[in-house]
Amino acid sequence: MLADEHRIEPAPHGGVFVRLPAVERELLQQLRAELVTMLETSADDPSLERLFPPAYEEKRKEREYRRLMGEELLAGRRRALDVLEATAGQEQLSADEADSWLIALNDLRLVLGTRLDVQEYTFAEGLDQRDPRAPELAVYTYLTWLQGALVEAVSPDR
């Protein structure tokens, strides 16, 4: 087995086999920790706005929705990030753990993508190494690959 292989494959009972090199697992932990810190200390950071989209166009109804649902939605995100922290070193995930990885990875991409102002055309012509965002766009691209591979591995009609 190649030391730097990364591959995501279906496992029994809806779980997945996660083969990732240590450096990628460390990257996931680091990104997770950064997001947790941001959620705890700067919750009004504009790059978080896609984690808390409005439900209503009308302000009064939206305030009510936020009052009722805000904490629960935030707690759900924290749970997914906590599962990622606890399982980032595992070679196999249960179906529930894979679900949490999907939510956590999606959240990481939403925040990073918002911060980098990712648009539909951003990757249309490949990564421009002269773009100052290039290193972070590479991380974003990696997370995109990982989330896509996980979706593929857990899809119900494979």
Place this chain on the structure above:
Amino acid sequence: MSTTLAPTEVQVEQPQQVDSIERDRPWIVIVWNDPINLMSYVTLVFQKLFGYSKEEATRLMLQVHNEGKAVVAQGTREKAEYDVARLHAHGLWATMRKD
């Protein structure tokens, strides 16, 4: 605006029925396109949350992608709010309004 479900039929017999018609109008749940969410992930979320077949979920996802938005569910205000919250929990951009 396009919808995947037929409108609810309501019988109007007298003017006094206006109030209950207003209450009976369903709320619709809309998912909006964004440049970050993966098409395959959105499809999976539609299957998981609403029980759509892969074909139907893919069709709705493509409608979001190509037309900017799609109606994915409808019902009472309580149900719509529950659906929106579940979609938000999965990182999708969803809103609700009266049909």
